[in-house]
Amino acid sequence: MELFEERGYEDTTVADIAARAGLTKRTFFRYFADKREVLFSGTEVLREKFVAGIAAAPADDCPLDAIAAGLEAMADLFDEFGEHPHKRQAIIAANPELQERELIKLSAYAAAAAGALRERGVAEPGASLAAEAGLAVFRIAFEQWTSGPERQDLHQLIRDALAELKAVTVPA
Amino acid sequence: MELFEERGYEDTTVADIAARAGLTKRTFFRYFADKREVLFSGTEVLREKFVAGIAAAPADDCPLDAIAAGLEAMADLFDEFGEHPHKRQAIIAANPELQERELIKLSAYAAAAAGALRERGVAEPGASLAAEAGLAVFRIAFEQWTSGPERQDLHQLIRDALAELKAVTVPA
Numbered sequence: 001m002e003l004f005e006e007r008g009y010e011d012t013t014v015a016d017i018a019a020r021a022g023l024t025k026r027t028f029f030r031y032f033a034d035k036r037e038v039l040f041s042g043t044e045v046l047r048e049k050f051v052a053g054i055a056a057a058p059a060d061d062c063p064l065d066a067i068a069a070g071l072e073a074m075a076d077l078f079d080e081f082g083e084h085p086h087k088r089q090a091i092i093a094a095n096p097e098l099q100e101r102e103l104i105k106l107s108a109y110a111a112a113a114a115g116a117l118r119e120r121g122v123a124e125p126g127a128s129l130a131a132e133a134g135l136a137v138f139r140i141a142f143e144q145w146t147s148g149p150e151r152q153d154l155h156q157l158i159r160d161a162l163a164e165l166k167a168v169t170v171p172a
Numbered sequence: 173m174e175l176f177e178e179r180g181y182e183d184t185t186v187a188d189i190a191a192r193a194g195l196t197k198r199t200f201f202r203y204f205a206d207k208r209e210v211l212f213s214g215t216e217v218l219r220e221k222f223v224a225g226i227a228a229a230p231a232d233d234c235p236l237d238a239i240a241a242g243l244e245a246m247a248d249l250f251d252e253f254g255e256h257p258h259k260r261q262a263i264i265a266a267n268p269e270l271q272e273r274e275l276i277k278l279s280a281y282a283a284a285a286a287g288a289l290r291e292r293g294v295a296e297p298g299a300s301l302a303a304e305a306g307l308a309v310f311r312i313a314f315e316q317w318t319s320g321p322e323r324q325d326l327h328q329l330i331r332d333a334l335a336e337l338k339a340v341t342v343p344a
Contacts, residue, residue, distance in 0.1 A: 063340040100276055107275055122340070125312045125333060130340040132308030139304070140297045161297060168235040168294070168302040169338050 001038065001084070004091045009035075009098065036101060039088055043105055047112050050074050054116035063122045067113055067134030068162050074138070075154040078145075089146035110135045137161040173210065173256070176263045181207075181270065208273060211260055215277055219284050222246050226288035235294045239285055239306030240334050246310070247326040250317075261318035282307045309333045 003012045003020055014035050018028040032038055053073025057066035078085055092098040113131035114124075122130065141157035175184045175192055186207050190200040204210055225245025229238035250257055264270040285303035286296075294302065313329035 062342055100272060103275055103279055104272055125316070126336050126340045128312055129308055129333060129337045132311070133305045133337060133341070136301055136304030136308070140300055144297070161301060164298050165301045165305060166341050168298045169305070169341055170234055 001087060001091070004039075005087060009091050009095050036098065039091065039098065040101065040105060046074050046077060047109055049077050050109060051112050051116045054113060055119065057120075059120075063117050063120075063126055063130035064134060064162070064165075066117060066120060066122075067130055068137065068158065070113060070116065071134060071138050071141075071158050072155055075158060078154055085142075086146050089142075106135055106139065109138075133165060137165055140164075173259060173263070176211075177259060181263055181267050208270065211263065211270065212273065212277060218246050218249060219281055221249050222281060223284050223288045226285060227291065229292075231292075235289050235292075235298055235302035236306060236334070236337075238289060238292060238294075239302055240309065240330065242285060242288065243306060243310050243313075243330050244327055247330060250326055257314075258318050261314075278307055278311065281310075305337060309337055312336075 003016050007016070012035065014028055015025055017035060017038065018025045021028070032041065050070040050073060053070035054066050056073075057069035061069065092102050110128070110131045113134060114128040117127035117130060118124070137158060138161075141154065141161040144157050144161075145152055145154045175188050179188070184207065186200055187197055189207060189210065190197045193200070204213065222242045222245060225242035226238050228245075229241035233241065264274055282300070282303045285306060286300040289299035289302060290296070309330060310333075313326065313333040316329050316333075317324055317326045
């Protein structure tokens with residue numbers, strides 16, 4: 001991550017990363033399939049947290065609010081990551097290939113969230129719609145969090161974006 | 173397109189496509205950057221139609237309804253395409269690389285739609301949220317249209333998905 005910041009993602013090799021971390025290239029490849037994986041390895045943990053948060057939402061939450069509960073559970077995890085998400089986001093924003101990968105990752109999150117809603121008894125296509133709308137809320141809030149002034153509250157940004165989404169779906 | 177259906181996307185070369193169309197490879201490359209472009213060349217026209225539909229929506233439409241007007245304008249265009257969208261979708265569904273490209277295309281549509289809403293005076297982040305939620309409506313309706321029984325009405329599927337999205341955002 002430090003190297004991506006210093007030299008740029010394109011100009012950093014796996015050999016560079018391994019050397020900085022005090023690993024052989026062979027050991028690096030035991031942990032990561034390629035250098036992109038260094039940026040996307042936390043994905044699985046976040047998704048589990050997200051799905052668990054949806055499952056644990058109050059039974060009478062509407063589907064979108066259940067998704068929002070999952071987003072807040074993810075935000076709890078981000079709170080523990082310090083500056084890492086902000087740095088990671090800056091690297092991704094500078095590289096179209098990484099942006100595509102991020103888009104695909106978020107699409108997988110939406111699929112997982114729709115599955116978690118179906119477990120709660122939400123029928124399709126409502127489950128998928130709520131999940132995709134919820135991910136839109138996350139994308140906006142996360143973008144504000146990583147690009148805006150320091151020490152904003154991601155939880156609050158999620159709640160604001162959710163309220164905003166509800167507002168644009170009803171006649172003024 | 174016919175060749176992709178017959179042989180599969182992976183096993184069709186540009187030379188095959190050019191031969192079937194009675195073109196030289198050189199002429200093919202004057203029109204398309206690569207074979208993927210054969211599937212994505214209609215994108216620009218659809219996006220223009222989408223943006224124009226949003227701009228032409230009644231002034232008192234809420235942002236999401238303005239997006240829906242744009243989606244219906246796209247549906248008008250799909251009505252003229254016959255079996256093409258269904259065949260195209262089957263090819264894309266069978267190939268992860270094409271699915272990623274489609275995802276990226278839809279993300280560009282969302283950005284264009286958010287811009288069209290800002291032109292209507294909708295502030296951010298509401299414009300982006302309504303645009304992304306609207307694209308979710310489109311994805312669901314389009315998937316039902318291309319995978320469901322023949323001769324469904326895409327307009328009706330869009331309206332149904334829109335109603336469903338509004339339903340999942342409010343408490344039961």
